[in-house]
Amino acid sequence: MTGTILIVETAATRRIALRATLGAAFRRVLVASDAAEALAAARAEPPEILLAASDLPDTAASALRLRLTAQAPGTPPPALAVLTPPGDRAARIDALEAGADDAIACGTQGALLLARLRRLLRDREDTAELRLREATRRALGFAEPPAAFERPARAGLLASDRVTATRLADTLAASLGIHVEPLDRRGALALGPEDSLDALVLTDASGCASVAGLVPALRAQGATRTAALLVHAAGAEAEREAAQALDLGAQDALAGPFDAGELALRLQARLAAKRRADRLRDDLREGLAAAVTDPLTGLYNRRYALPQLARLAARAASAGEPLTVMVADLDHFKAVNDAYGHAAGDTVLAETATRLRGALREGDIAARIGGEEFLVVLPATDAELANAVARRLCGRIAHTPVALPGRGDEVRVTVSIGLATLEGDARGQDAGASLADSLLQRADRALYGAKSHGRNRVRAHRSAA
Template sequence: MMLKTTVFFEGVSVGMVGKILIVDDVATNRIVLKVKLANARYQPVMAASGQEALDAIARDTPDLILLDLDLGDMNGIDICKKLKQNPKYSRIPVVIVTANTDRQARLDALHAGADDVLPKPVDDQILLARMRSLLRAYEQDEELRLRDATLMELGFAEGPANFAQPARIGLIAPNPEIGVNWRAALRRQMPHDRIDLLGQHDALNVATQANESGCGYDAFVIAPDLSMPGEGLRLMSELRSRSRSRHAAICIAVPPGRRDTIAVALDLGADDLLPDTFSAPELAQEAGLRLKRNLARKRRLDQQRATLAEGLRLATIDPLTGLFNRRYALPHLNRIASESRQANRDFAILILDMDRFKSINDTFGHAAGDSVLVEVAKRLSQELRASDIIARFGGEEFLVALPNTSLEQAGQIAGRLCRVIEQQPIALPDNHNSLRATVSIGMALGGTSDPDRSVDTLIEMADRALMYSKAHGRNQVRILRAPNAA
């Protein structure tokens, strides 16, 4: 069966994703960075002063800020402090890009909340790798924060804050002497935490054997090269793949000048980078500061995950498919719409309906129909991003919300969802029969094109588009716009 994906663009322009605010009082610096980021498919926004930057952040919240330390009207550290003290902006990643090589200035910037400090002239490979790492973490933060806020709206109180127990930190150094030096330096910065020297096999063993009583490690500091070059990075990948160590904070201690190693470490999942030697007091302070910050983030995310898991278990999960239910989806969708208006972003709503589902129940029985719904839900979920939401909206109907998504991107995703359902037959519980299922999809776009359009109206539009999809042959995507859209 051929997939027919019908998409009506009606002159809608497609923009880049990843809005990056560049703050520098030198026009040449701003322009050079703008070109580099645009070539990497980011959406650069520029500000020439501290006040311009604050106005731009309030007007159109960026995903990441590249901030010069010395501006004409105010200091970059003061701007960073203002942002980190404001709950609305405190989680936006901030990278200080400066020609100031003073070690104390670097520490002051990190104390103020900067996520990193990079020297000018900026190394393109390291800058882009650091941005990718921070944007991934920011998306994860926003996903959990958004879901947490939705649970609060549903009436589930935030879970009690856990008392911060001393952290357990594992050091995997290239040799025992370096490991002992690392531990001595970190113990001066973090006297209440437990710091252990581990071999790489020890690290994997404790990651595998860790249990709910908390015998696992909260953070690891790993040298990129152990007995062989790159072995520390492979160890990090192993730790990220194991459920008990997946959410640990992992910092790679990289020697200066190893630009390729830095970029690879960040892209493989390192949370942060540390200097490879802690002999100087300033380097030890920086290492301790970075570790403490990553541990605090790890604890916060752990708490949010626990709260989310309990709330979802109680009231917001469809028991058959394991997806969110309508009760969760609607307030979450309203929150996506509200935040899209504030950030001047588009988002999309998809309504998906199984084609000829009644005939499946009539021919094979309701148990077979249920197994088909479970498999369809699984396939749809695997094709979506972490920030997207999918819910069983009722019967054989599903709702998908795609935040920060252009019309073209939403059309591509919707077409892919059709294909992933159609391509492989679905086995039935009798182990003898299988069938090919298809879905029809209706879509509506919200956000910048009509910020006053309500979520209810968008759902009605998507539902109407779904009816067109059904009426014109099924197994296709239809996208409609509001009559008053520009």
């Protein structure tokens, strides 16, 4: 592991033992006996992980994390793992309820301790990356308000047989406050996309069967690919099993007797983290879509369309396939704005885009690249077929007037279209941006010809050679 860990432990023997265990795993290990020493040690280099005893003399571990975060503004807060006395369930519950990312019993085997800390680092880095992307999105002006409604979480519990799964799922549901679906191995691996789960507990309450090995299989199927996976292992090899599960991709793992109360707390934390991560990913996805979409028409914008044209033109030239570029421009659009206002002009543009989409195939690219100018890229389309598509589009737009909302008026509009085709025998032409520029220039010239010869028509420049 890389990064810095800060160990805050009052007992000198435990500090020494932890430093020896973690020294080879972290780039830097800081140690302190209380909060004051911890703040001083972290001043020069804020830690990625805070590993703090539950019984610090001068502050609670959760409060120490807040102070460390305030001391390093602009740095993501450290992940917090609280060290609790062996077998002290109450201390673990208190730490989790206070907001700790993990509660780890003193004396936990080194392999499981390291696996838990690796998981905390992964979670922290993933969250920091998503938040950075979200900050970029907000800076670009693509921020959206959070969703007002969130559906109830869907959770499941997998055990070796349905009877055990039902019994434990009911016990967990009573602590969790939501329905928990009981599953056996076959049922879990047979879940379809419509059965998608937000969280899944994999338990070996008997200590007789390994469940960690199921983690990769569950990560590979659609229904559980993004679910929070929590593994519970029992028996003599429980700590080894839990460590293996964490390193295979589980979000959390417990070793020891089945404890519905602690499992519920950990599961609630994982569900909350998943909701935050899902929301950030959704916001990012929407932000990326907004960055390449024209907000008025819903078509792609120039920023997206031109690089895509260059890519498709290069591919077509390399494969010896035809490709046609269509540039369409609304006729007398300024007169529409002057006569009816810009709101009416926006309605005309949006309706034109709708009719344009309706005339194209899946795989064609349509974009608004100027005020009333549209670009269409038609892969695997020769001049004859492109001409037919363009004429059909002209007819769609001219045939039906555009209704203007709130006015009771209709306005008839027409469109002129210029075509340029890269013929299928154009293999070996210069690829990329220069070829795309050539196609655009030729389509523009053809458009000018359509405008000059009466508008509401199609003109083609057949060769881009």
